[in-house]
Amino acid sequence: MISRAIPKLPFIDKQATLHYYVEKMGFQLQADYGDYLIIAFPEAELHFFAYPTLLPEKSDFMVYLRVQENIHGLYVSLQERGVAIHPNGKLEQKPWGQLEFSLLDPNGTLLTYGQQS
Numbered sequence: 001m002i003s004r005a006i007p008k009l010p011f012i013d014k015q016a017t018l019h020y021y022v023e024k025m026g027f028q029l030q031a032d033y034g035d036y037l038i039i040a041f042p043e044a045e046l047h048f049f050a051y052p053t054l055l056p057e058k059s060d061f062m063v064y065l066r067v068q069e070n071i072h073g074l075y076v077s078l079q080e081r082g083v084a085i086h087p088n089g090k091l092e093q094k095p096w097g098q099l100e101f102s103l104l105d106p107n108g109t110l111l112t113y114g115q116q117s
Contacts, residue, residue, distance in 0.1 A: 007063045009109050010051035011037065016106045017048060024081050043068075051107070059108030071099050071115035078103070086110070093117060 011017040014037065021027045021039050027046070031038040035050035044065060067074060075091045085091075089102025089112070098114040105111060 004045075006045050006047055008047045008049055009061055009063065009105075010054050010059070010107050011048045012052055012054050012056065012107050014050070020083075020106050021046070024083050025078070026081075054107060056104075056106065056108030061108065062110040062112065065111060065113050067113050067115040069115070071101070071113060074113065075101050 014032075017037070018029065018039075022029055025041075027039040027041045027044075029037070030040045030045070037048040039046050039048070046063070072091070075085075079085065083103060086102040086104050089100075091099065091101040094100050094114075097117055099117045100112055100114040102110055102112045
């Protein structure tokens with residue numbers, strides 16, 4: 001039986017990826033195996049694999065991160081830390097009953113945060 005899904009996302013530059021996720025986003029590095037990283041945040045875990053030839057503007061990688069509460073606070077906190085919000089990803093109510101916003105990481109991966117409203 002499946003107990004949890006963990007996305008595996010690409011990284012082009014390991015240091016830029018670690019800076020973004022650990023320093024700016026507040027995740028914690030759990031393991032560094034050279035070409036493979038594991039980072040975590042309470043209730044979330046992301047794995048990263050080296051993909052040095054990926055062009056960020058051509059990336060189709062995406063992940064949806066469910067937020068249980070206070071998405072407004074998270075949104076403001078990320079902006080205060082200097083994390084850029086996607087130009088089309090401002091915090092807003094969606095027709096499907098979610099309050100959402102989106103970011104692009106340094107590798108071109110779209111991160112969408114959503115909370116049921």
